[in-house]
Amino acid sequence: MRTTALSKTFAGTTVLRAAHLEVRRGEVHALLGGNGSGKSTLIKLLAGVYHADPGGRIQVQGVSSSADEWSPTVARSAGLHFVHQDPAVFPTLTVAENLAIGRGFVRGVGGRIDWSATLRRTAEVLERFSLEVSPDTPVAALRPADRTMLAIARALQDQEGAHDGVLVLDEPTASLPAGEVAILLAALRKYAAAGQTIVYVSHRLSEVLELADRVTVLRDGAQVTTRDTCDLTEEGLVELIAGRKLDGVFPERHGAVGQDVVMSVRGLAAGPLRGVDLDLHRGEILGVAGLLGSGRTALLRAIFGDLPVTAGGIRLAGKPYRPSRPARAMKAGIALVPEDRGTEGLFASLSVRENFSASVVSRYWSRARLQHRRERADARQLVSAYGVRPASDLPIAGTLSGGNQQKVVIARWLRRDPVVLLLDEPTQGVDVQARADIYEHVRQAAAAGTAVLLVTSDFDELAHMADRAVVLREGRVAVEVHGADLDPHRLTELSYLIKET
Structure with missing residues (x-):
């Protein structure tokens, strides 16, 4: 050919x-x-x-x-x-x-x-x-x-x-x-x-x-x-x-994780989840590993109010939190970047600017009118800060490449300064340069105090980005991983071989 x-x-x-x-x-x-x-x-x-x-x-x-x-x-x-x-x-x-x-x-x-x-x-x-x-x-x-x-x-x-x-x-x-x-x-x-x-x-x-x-x-x-x-x-x-050498795809960790428990999950059952227990600390990136069907995505959706919780409970900032619907989760300071950005994460027929504004549209309403000038200025600042290409807020989001679409989705959520950021396969189908940019923005959010729950099938990504990880098996946390065990090969072994006790 x-x-x-x-x-x-x-x-x-x-x-x-x-x-x-x-x-x-x-x-x-x-x-x-x-x-x-x-x-x-x-x-x-x-x-x-x-x-x-x-x-x-x-x-x-x-x-x-x-x-x-x-x-x-x-x-x-x-x-x-x-x-x-x-x-x-x-x-x-x-x-x-x-x-x-x-x-x-x-x-x-x-x-x-x-x-x-x-x-x-x-x-x-x-x-x-x-x-x-x-x-x-x-x-x-x-x-x-x-x-x-x-x-x-x-x-x-x-x-x-x-x-x-x-x-x-x-x-x-x-x-x-x-x-x-x-x-x-x-x-x-x-x-x-x-x-x-x-x-x-x-x-x-x-x-x-x-x-x-x-x-x-x-x-x-x-x-x-x-x-x-x-x-x-x-x-x-x-x-x-x-077109240049990258100093490193994965950014360095910014410092120690806070001791404050931002979110506490106990006995959570929803969909395939059969009783999940975990704590998420301020400024921590907690990785979630597991095979397909283990309940990784279900965990994020249950927290975000997109999957009915049938048992157990969640405490957010020390107070009871019942995720009945996504709107309530957003109001509580929770953000979700879904696995399928094409159908669930992006407003493909809207412009980049409109995608940025979708999560904070009330900021631009004044006297029953949308303040377009301020919306455009903010969108252009986000395009520059997140390295979206082409460098404009005008293109229809669905015409962008996959990596730039993902940057738009992540920027839309991070501009809300979420208390908890839920990430489901955030770099799936994204090139190495865009991955490096996304990792840096996630790490910066964690350094500013956002607690991150990261679901990914890429164990190399998990080992380098997570401060700690849990392995799900058959809807439960089978093991917690930290320190020297936070290694791609060890994570693979645990995901496939660990037995429930």
Whole structure:
């Protein structure tokens, strides 16, 4: 596959400039870049979702076209297959039904579905892609990694040759815990060894170095370099992506945690939670580890009033606190940055300025009028303080890159000076430079006295950011971790191996 002089301009702003990407047959080729670098735009141009500016060209397996005439139909006929971060599988349907949606059901007499033939064909596809699941298993019962592999199998099942075409994977591991990532990477290595061409987009640089043969780096809409991964280190990749050396992704701790207990949780039951006990101190970052289903997200949502509490209690600043609804939580000084920023954290159709103002809109009302001048001034100050790009309060928030969207969400909550900040996967799908910025803002908030409850599947992030951590298992706190045990490997071991007493 080869792109030549691929460019894209939106409303007079060039977001991709003469990009050149050359992928060799049978290789794993990583596409990297910071948020806003142009890599998502490049993927959408390849898929035909966007039309490129005139002058570029795309060639895939002998199919060649001017880039501005490339379309989803041409992309499919050329053998391009796309699987995104959230694979479009249908949890309530079976594995066989999900695969059939991709190519159609086998029909028998009178046009009725021939279920026997459909199940046989499904079994053949599952064997081909080494998926050890049953055709009649509901997708909701599959592990997250198996769901992604099912999406890959559905995308590739109709290739003429076993490993024809180009598989484009856009952040396939962003929402997977460590154990599931290992399963998926093992499957991808097997596909690649058999000759499948893969374009791999990820912010997880360790995965890139483990999996990819070569890497192309974009920065500010332009191609920086294409290199063999055998010549690179994580530090080298960070420098290529950021355009400079980062002193460190994780900021240094600012000092000792306060002794004041800001929030006390006792016997909390809600959703999968079966009796959680924990204390959160002023200025502390308390990490929460655990596998999917352990109750990590449920804990944050229960505290925020978004999940009904069925037993137990919470005390906030020494007083009883009953989180009946999010509005009450906000009034009490609690803020939540949710895991799914696209649908729950961001007002995607509103401007950056309007997103900033949403949590404090009453500040700008005076004499039944909204004070736009003061709102604009504050928004511009936040854009500068949080390093939002482009450096303007006017863009529609949904058009920003993932990292800049997350900065907007975090800035919107931190401007309220919350007593307790709840963070659910705050750097998921965010590039290394944006991660460093987010970490610094969270650390500064903690230094100013905000108590932070941090849920993350990234144990390296947890070990470096948390002052202390708890491991949830089956809805309860199984162990508390601090000191030398606050280590990524130890956290992984405890999350997978610790037994309840």
